[in-house]
Amino acid sequence: MTGPAIRAAMTEDMPELERLASEDGHSVILPSHVVERGGQIIGALSMATVPMFLVYMSLKHATRIDSFCTNVFMQTAAKDHGDKVICVPCHVKSPLRPYMERVGYSPYGTHDLMFKIL
Numbered sequence: 001m002t003g004p005a006i007r008a009a010m011t012e013d014m015p016e017l018e019r020l021a022s023e024d025g026h027s028v029i030l031p032s033h034v035v036e037r038g039g040q041i042i043g044a045l046s047m048a049t050v051p052m053f054l055v056y057m058s059l060k061h062a063t064r065i066d067s068f069c070t071n072v073f074m075q076t077a078a079k080d081h082g083d084k085v086i087c088v089p090c091h092v093k094s095p096l097r098p099y100m101e102r103v104g105y106s107p108y109g110t111h112d113l114m115f116k117i118l
Contacts, residue, residue, distance in 0.1 A: 004037045009044060016041050027108045030085065051078050052087040054113075059095065067096060071103060089113060 009017075009031040017028045020041065028044050035043035053074045057067055078086045088105060090097050101107070 004035045004042060006033050006035050006045070008032070009034045013041060013044075017044050025109075029087075029108055050085050050087045051081065051083050052089070055088060055090075057096075 013031070013034050014028070017031060017034070020043075021028045028046075030046050030049040031044035032047040032049050033045040034041055035045065055070065055074075057070065074086060074088065088100075089111075090100050090105075092110065
């Protein structure tokens with residue numbers, strides 16, 4: 001048995017990827033690669049196409065202004081690097097979560113960040 005073929009993603013792959021993902025209640029976020037079996041798309045990978053900022057702000061000591069300035073810094077740093085999108089994971093219980101969409105972020109389901117030390 002052979003494994004799937006994995007190739008670079010193309011713009012024209014998006015409608016099929018979005019359709020497949022929606023069938024499962026998932027989303028596809030800026031795919032860099034497409035996974036195919038028998039010429040049929042069965043999945044996608046997004047490898048380092050979105051810079052991610054993992055943020056910690058003290059609940060006791062950080063103010064709204066601190067959060068605002070941190071957000072501006074992240075956006076500026078990403079733009080200076082040539083990026084057009086950033087990812088900022090925000091726990092559903094974070095006091096900042098209700099404000100994320102108000103300042104322009106869009107949720108893409110619920111995910112746990114999974115790390116593996118290589």
